[in-house]
Amino acid sequence: MTATEDLEQRIQSFPRQRTYLLPALHEVQEAYGWLPPDALEALGLHLRVPKSEVFGIASSFPDFLLSAPTRTERTCTGASCRVLGGPSHAEATADCLFVCGVGPASEVDGRLVGRGGLKSEVPTVTSGTLVQDGSCSRAVADTARAGGTHVGCAGNCWQAPALSHDGGSTWTSQNTAWTPPGERWLLHDVGRIDPYAPKLYAAFEKALSMGTDRVWELVRESGLRGRGGAYFPVGAKWETARNTAADKKFLLVNAEEGEPGIYKDRHLLEGDPHRVVEGILIAAFGIGATNVVIFVNGEARLSHERLLVAIEAARRAGNVYLPLEVRQGAGGYVLGEETALINAIHGLRAEPLARPPFPAVSGLQSSPTVINNVESLTNLPDIILNGADWFRSVGTQSTPGTKLVSLAGGVRQPGLHEVPLGTSLGTILDAYGGGATADLSAVLVGGPSGSILPTSLLETPFDVQALQSVGGILGAGGIVALTTQQCPVAAVRELVAYNSRESCGKCTPCREGTVRMLNLFEDIQHGRSSNETFSTLEDLNDILAFGSLCGLGQMAPNPVRALLRHFGPEVEAHKNGRCPAGVCA
Ligand code: SF4
Numbered sequence: 288m289t290a291t292e293d294l295e296q297r298i299q300s301f302p303r304q305r306t307y308l309l310p311a312l313h314e315v316q317e318a319y320g321w322l323p324p325d326a327l328e329a330l331g332l333h334l335r336v337p338k339s340e341v342f343g344i345a346s347s348f349p350d351f352l353l354s355a356p357t358r359t360e361r362t363c364t365g366a367s368c369r370v371l372g373g374p375s376h377a378e379a380t381a382d383c384l385f386v387c388g389v390g391p392a393s394e395v396d397g398r399l400v401g402r403g404g405l406k407s408e409v410p411t412v413t414s415g416t417l418v419q420d421g422s423c424s425r426a427v428a429d430t431a432r433a434g435g436t437h438v439g440c441a442g443n444c445w446q447a448p449a450l451s452h453d454g455g456s457t458w459t460s461q462n463t464a465w466t467p468p469g470e471r472w473l474l475h476d477v478g479r480i481d482p483y484a485p486k487l488y489a490a491f492e493k494a495l496s497m498g499t500d501r502v503w504e505l506v507r508e509s510g511l512r513g514r515g516g517a518y519f520p521v522g523a524k525w526e527t528a529r530n531t532a533a534d535k536k537f538l539l540v541n542a543e544e545g546e547p548g549i550y551k552d553r554h555l556l557e558g559d560p561h562r563v564v565e566g567i568l569i570a571a572f573g574i575g576a577t578n579v580v581i582f583v584n585g586e587a588r589l590s591h592e593r594l595l596v597a598i599e600a601a602r603r604a605g606n607v608y609l610p611l612e613v614r615q616g617a618g619g620y621v622l623g624e625e626t627a628l629i630n631a632i633h634g635l636r637a638e639p640l641a642r643p644p645f646p647a648v649s650g651l652q653s654s655p656t657v658i659n660n661v662e663s664l665t666n667l668p669d670i671i672l673n674g675a676d677w678f679r680s681v682g683t684q685s686t687p688g689t690k691l692v693s694l695a696g697g698v699r700q701p702g703l704h705e706v707p708l709g710t711s712l713g714t715i716l717d718a719y720g721g722g723a724t725a726d727l728s729a730v731l732v733g734g735p736s737g738s739i740l741p742t743s744l745l746e747t748p749f750d751v752q753a754l755q756s757v758g759g760i761l762g763a764g765g766i767v768a769l770t771t772q773q774c775p776v777a778a779v780r781e782l783v784a785y786n787s788r789e790s791c792g793k794c795t796p797c798r799e800g801t802v803r804m805l806n807l808f809e810d811i812q813h814g815r816s817s818n819e820t821f822s823t824l825e826d827l828n829d830i831l832a833f834g835s836l837c838g839l840g841q842m843a844p845n846p847v848r849a850l851l852r853h854f855g856p857e858v859e860a861h862k863n864g865r866c867p868a869g870v871c872a
Pocket of ligand 1: 791
């Protein structure tokens with residue numbers, strides 16, 4: 288078969304509908320390593336999408352390549368990797384490679400490399416020994432080829448590659464031994480079970496026996512709030528879709544997780560994909576959904592592979608009672624916006640829409656669509672089995688349950704930790720993170736839309752309301768500890784730069800405002816700021832917060848406001864041309 292025939296065959300395997308644009312682009316890039324212009328043209332002709340639009344949409348996703356790759360190395364420029372010493376000699380850079388626990392990270396010829404290239408040997412093991420085998424461990428050792436029983440990473444990325452001889456209670460690696468602290472709900476089986484082995488769906492069976500109304504009531508009574516960042520009550524979102532009359536109703540599972548520094552959903556999908564699938568089936572039943580679409584991050588290849596195996600096993604067991612489709616994304620922080628995600632699945636640019644209507648009323652194919660994220664759904668099996676009171680026994684009154692924290696930066700035990708909501712930031716750093724590696728100057732909480740907090744606020748509970756009271760947000764649960772060798776101004780400048788790159792450009796305040804904000808930060812960093820710089824910055828904060836269409840622009844001022852509120856002396860020093868940490872030129 289010639290190359291042209293091969294291309295034709297690949298493209299024509301897709302139904303002639305625009306919604307297949309993203310999967311078809313993936314197919315072509317998978318085959319050729321990039322998206323050649325003739326492929327884009329052929330694809331547009333087949334899917335009946337103008338080639339200018341095909342090009343525009345492909346170019347709006349960071350993971351699609353419109354020119355043949357000449358560079359084979361990308362080095363992570365995320366905050367946690369920078370704390371750990373990267374980037375240094377990169378030929379090209381990536382915003383986040385999502386293996387923050389083994390940073391500094393890079394990607395060479397499509398393979399993740401952790402700890403700046405330092406490889407570890409996997410000891411020879413006997414059968415019965417558990418071998419941690421997830422994205423982080425594969426980045427630092429050849430765990431895929433190790434003996435023993437392969438399990439997902441228990442969250443102890445800092446130990447990778449780690450082994451357990453007692454069924455996952457204790458983990459050892461070189462000279463370290465670790466027992467996961469506290470009670471683990473979502474991570475209970477992660478690191479204990481073979482993610483490829485079938486699992487019984489006892490909670491789903493119980494849900495079926497309870498009936499759809501009771502499942503919804505129980506979820507509402509539990510007080511579960513969405514864990515994607517907005518913390519909207521899950522039961523209330525379901526209720527809107529349930530009460531909207533329609534022939535079709537969708538559950539759209541957001542497994543995109545495009546926020547730098549966040550790798551919780553990948554851990555769940557790599558370590559216990561069946562719990563995720565069971566949660567999805569329970570939700571679909573409680574909502575009264577007729578269809579499920581799962582949107583997985585395009586770079587989360589191991590998650591995708593293990594999810595597909597779990598779905599197939601669930602199908603064979605007769606548990607998948609409705610049409611369920613898996614789609615892959617191609618990057619983009621803006622996909623955290625529900626309407627942008629829906630647009631991407633429809634084969635349109637990933638741009639948010641004005642609301643109302645909300646997706647729970649009109650979303651995928653203009654049908655009621657509930658969008659829940661992986662972590663939210665993974666809570667459901669235990670809620671069904673143990674009840675609402677059990678769920679409310681942990682966490683805070685307004686936000687019960689546990690939260691997965693992606694912990695990185697200047698701590699001894701970076702990785703994924705499960706903490707009761709309301710645990711103080713200091714306890715998370717010490718009891719879970721093993722303490723700081725050096726004197727800390729600040730913590731970044733909540734990612735690019737979050738805040739920077741001084742160490743004097745480490746007693747603040749990790750909770751939606753408590754963080755709001757100090758100008759922060761919980762977000763998706765990312766915490767990066769900064770040591771005194773990092774500059775808070777430079778750290779916030781990187782968040783501003785990220786928001787500017789990720790702005791979809793649809794509305795002027797965000798498109799222009801984030802760039803202007805970045806220019807001002809460069810002036811501040813390089814001793815060129817004046818009082819006018821800061822008054823313009825304050826104006827921009829207000830304009831973005833009130834004038835932007837979606838959360839990305841509305842929350843872009845959060846880290847800037849937190850910096851101005853909590854780091855007056857450091858900002859003042861920069862105004863006088865001095866960086867106390869010696870980072871800014
Ligand atoms: S706020 Fe930013 S990301 Fe959101 S729609 Fe406007 S330009 Fe796009």
